[in-house]
Amino acid sequence: MNILLLGPQGSGKGTQAKLLCKKFGLSYFEMGGFLRDIARTNEEVRRMMDKGVLVPDKEATSYVTSFLDHKGLYNDILFDGFPRTITQYGVLKKWFSAKGVKLDLVFVLQIPQEESLKRL
Numbered sequence: 001m002n003i004l005l006l007g008p009q010g011s012g013k014g015t016q017a018k019l020l021c022k023k024f025g026l027s028y029f030e031m032g033g034f035l036r037d038i039a040r041t042n043e044e045v046r047r048m049m050d051k052g053v054l055v056p057d058k059e060a061t062s063y064v065t066s067f068l069d070h071k072g073l074y075n076d077i078l079f080d081g082f083p084r085t086i087t088q089y090g091v092l093k094k095w096f097s098a099k100g101v102k103l104d105l106v107f108v109l110q111i112p113q114e115e116s117l118k119r120l
Helices: 013-024 031-039 043-051 057-071 086-099 113-119
Strands: 003-006 027-030 077-080 105-108
Touching: 003 013, 013 027, 013 077, 027 031, 031 043, 031 057, 057 086
Parallel strands: 003 077, 003 105, 027 077
Antiparallel strands: none
């Protein structure tokens, strides 16, 4: 089972993700942490993150799918913060299809902007 968790910062995605992963034995993929790890050794990614710019779709999806392929992770993944764009979703959908798996569920956490800012 592959799950996508969407919502603004501070909406509780990480908290809910950890609970779901524990309950269902899912691997947790969190895009922000993943990119921070890449930024430790990749100057270009570090510069983009320091400026608050999103990593372009092509690079982001390449990093993610390469990582998942390297780890042999194709199913039972909970995605937090990825995909971030329609383009990234299209690449992920094609990748899933090539691996013979699918996205099973999407949860969208909604909170007022004021609450998101308060939590941050």
